[in-house]
Amino acid sequence: MELTTNWYLVLSILVFSIGAVGLMVRRNPLVMFMSVELMLNSVNIAFVSFGTSLNDVGGQMAVFFVLVVAAVEVVVGLALIVAINRRHPDATADDLSALRG
DSSP states (O other): OOOOHHHHHHHHHHHHHHHHHHHHHOOOHHHHHHHHHHHHHHHHHHHHHHHHHTTOTHHHHHHHHHHHHHHHHHHHHHHHHHHHHHHOTTOOGGGGGGGOO
């Protein structure tokens, strides 16, 4: 059985769906952050599968830029989440308006 582009797209849709459900259901900022990372990685799978099927390096170039954005997001976002969780360990995404100041 050969793995075709369709199988990779199904995997990408499945991972994206897991990330989207995790983002909508969970209120913990760290879990929400990991769900966004799952969604970005699913898009990377789709880019690579399309690039491979079309014999074009554009998919891999797009993945490179998505990985750069994800790395910046990890540096800034994770620092903010850790700082908030240190001050307020039980903080949720709904409490962000109360954390000003």
